[in-house]
Amino acid sequence: MKNILVIDDNLVTLQQINSQLDRNYEVTLAKSGMQALTICCQIQPDLILLDLDMPDMDGFETMAMVKKNLALRHIPVIFLTSTHDTDIEAKALKNGAVDFITKPADTDILLHRIEVHLNLSAYNRQLEDMVRVLEDSIIASFSDMIEYRDGNTGGHVVRTAQFVNILAKELMRREQFRNELNDFTAGMMTRAAPLHDVGKIRISDLILLKPGMLNDDEFQIMKTHTILGAEMLRSIFSKVPSQPYHEMAVLIAECHHERWDGKGYPNKLKGEDIPLCARIMSIADVYDALVDVRIYKRPMSHADACRVIISEKNNMFDHRIVEAFEAAHERFAEIRGLPVT
Numbered sequence: 001m002k003n004i005l006v007i008d009d010n011l012v013t014l015q016q017i018n019s020q021l022d023r024n025y026e027v028t029l030a031k032s033g034m035q036a037l038t039i040c041c042q043i044q045p046d047l048i049l050l051d052l053d054m055p056d057m058d059g060f061e062t063m064a065m066v067k068k069n070l071a072l073r074h075i076p077v078i079f080l081t082s083t084h085d086t087d088i089e090a091k092a093l094k095n096g097a098v099d100f101i102t103k104p105a106d107t108d109i110l111l112h113r114i115e116v117h118l119n120l121s122a123y124n125r126q127l128e129d130m131v132r133v134l135e136d137s138i139i140a141s142f143s144d145m146i147e148y149r150d151g152n153t154g155g156h157v158v159r160t161a162q163f164v165n166i167l168a169k170e171l172m173r174r175e176q177f178r179n180e181l182n183d184f185t186a187g188m189m190t191r192a193a194p195l196h197d198v199g200k201i202r203i204s205d206l207i208l209l210k211p212g213m214l215n216d217d218e219f220q221i222m223k224t225h226t227i228l229g230a231e232m233l234r235s236i237f238s239k240v241p242s243q244p245y246h247e248m249a250v251l252i253a254e255c256h257h258e259r260w261d262g263k264g265y266p267n268k269l270k271g272e273d274i275p276l277c278a279r280i281m282s283i284a285d286v287y288d289a290l291v292d293v294r295i296y297k298r299p300m301s302h303a304d305a306c307r308v309i310i311s312e313k314n315n316m317f318d319h320r321i322v323e324a325f326e327a328a329h330e331r332f333a334e335i336r337g338l339p340v341t
């Protein structure tokens, strides 16, 4: 049974709407916007019926909070209010409501309109799923291309996505990251991670495949794979319907070589100015590069790679993410098929 969340500060109205809907839907009641947001995060309702005039947070503010939350923004919101003001109705629709119903609403009409919007929403989700499948296959093709070009890094993009997932899940359990990280954002990071080095497609083979260290000029060119990658992704994503993970993929591509101490590239961002997704990506990327054999270097053991990463706390990396790495390092070794000691 679909779940409808009804938000109204008037308890009598809540009970009345509940009795209109409860034969057809599972109904959850909330008497304030704040309470509704907590419930939304717990149960992810299929549709929201929202009152406009409420103390503390009114209907517009509540809807804005729902639409701001990437995990909730797809939930259709219907305003159910006693106002007849067409300006307010227009404003509600413009700000993301799918419908505007005046109360008291006739039960048949209310049920019918809810049904229409649930169907539309399900259809939208289906379309989004199709786009996601399509995009994932494009990402997989891109990732393969990067690997073929950057010949020595077989499996790098797939593994680093796994490492990002492990770190994000580890950080999710820590109080400081509860607001930024949840299953949804961790999933987006994992989807976006394989594109971190996409800009290398535009770096010459002479540099990308050069045996030995790069000279200064070559390194300057190599660094541009961050900016080039972000540009490429922005351009690609501008041609397809926007997806929440797009922005994250651009940030990861552009910022995965920034350093916590501000000495990274391309923008010398420092500390928390570096997007969290890129801070996580950089540890995943560096660990895999350290234990990997590259055209210019031998592989490092897992234990040595751990020592390097731990020594870069507050230099290259966010110390809190290094701590997450320390807690989860054995899973990194497992993915690489390396002994822990």
Ligand SMILES: [Fe+2]
Pocket (backbone or CB within 6 Å): 196, 197, 225, 256, 257
């Ligand atoms: Fe890179």
Ligand SMILES: [Fe+2]
Pocket (backbone or CB within 6 Å): 156, 160, 196, 197, 285
């Ligand atoms: Fe990489």
